[in-house]
Amino acid sequence: MADADLAATVHHSGGSYPVVAGWGVIDQLGEKLVELGVKSPAYIITDENVMRPYGRAAQLSLQRSGIAAHCFIIPPGEPSKSFQLAQHIYEWLVGLKAERGQGIIAVGGGVVGDLAGFVASTFLRGVPFIQVPTSMAAMVDASIGGKVAVNLPQAKNLVGAFYQPQAVLADVKALSTLGKRELSEGWAEAIKHGLILDADLLDLFEEHAEALMAVEPEISTEVIRRSMAIKAGVVSQDERETLGIRILLNYGHTIGHALESSTDYGRFMHGEGVSIGMMGAARMAQQMGMIPQELVDRQRAILQRFNLPTKASGVSVEQIRQAMSLDKKVQSGTNRWVMLEDVGQAVVRQDVPWELVEATLAELID
């Protein structure tokens, strides 16, 4: 694996791991696992959409390196992040006489990664885990930082752990099979990384928006690497979300999550909610004198170039309010807002007047 493919190294209390991104690198997965000392056989967990071509490519690469690989294929979608499916995977692993030292490899989006990681963290009290993210959300966000989970009927991600992978290997070429809407919503999270922590990354988005929407290899790989490096840097500094750094990644998420949950997760894709949420946070920052109107306009323009929504229509402001009061960033009854002070510079504020939140929601929602 070329050193140039290394996007970042995550440091955590138990060691460190490489975050690699390159065009076509899935074909080198086997070599990487040999380097890591992962034993044969390995257990690939993937979903029905991703098995072909990516699960299969991963399996063939392992075989070329002398590692046999079994595949467990889950139905795609959020309902698969369940205890029931985890239980099926445990039983499958037991049936195959899986041992400690043999790795679980997640090949897929965030659902596969979170579920496979949850199984890896608990089976035999923990087996080696490797992330091969194939969706944008999984590449720039979910695969890095060790949060693994399953959902309960009451809420998402209620049961989980911090369990770090041994490596993250992203084949950027996989983005070319995402639908246009999935691609746009994925770029929203990466644009967010630029807005909160990397002004140069935002410049790259502005210079290359069309090429990125067309997933041109060179620029897409560079931008994914930089975006992964931001997430890797944040989680290295604040592994367990206790130091107030990891929360910066939640820019746009207070209103974004409320939009998603108040519409039962059926209306907005995650990145679309975040896009609208970032516009809300920017408007409030402008009203509080933290940023000029030009920055609000600049943010809107870049989101629109990636076909992302900057307003919402046909949703209930009352339901959004209620969902916001349940937000996990609420502390002592006040929402903690991630806001910009400049491009690449985000802070957490707890002093946003409720009237300003109300006025902002009224503006954002037709």
Ligand SMILES: NC(=O)c1ccc[n+]([C@@H]2O[C@H](COP(=O)([O-])OP(=O)(O)OC[C@H]3O[C@@H](n4cnc5c(N)ncnc54)[C@H](O)[C@@H]3O)[C@@H](O)[C@H]2O)c1
């Ligand atoms: N652990 C974390 O830190 C973290 C962070 C963010 C999100 N998440 C979790 O991640 C999940 C969302 O991730 P997601 O958006 O990847 O969802 P997902 O895993 O459901 O993937 C979205 C869809 O894209 C398909 N897909 C994946 N890669 C593809 C490709 N290359 N080409 C074509 N189709 C492809 C999948 O089959 C699925 O249908 C949620 O469960 C969320 O809670 C976790």
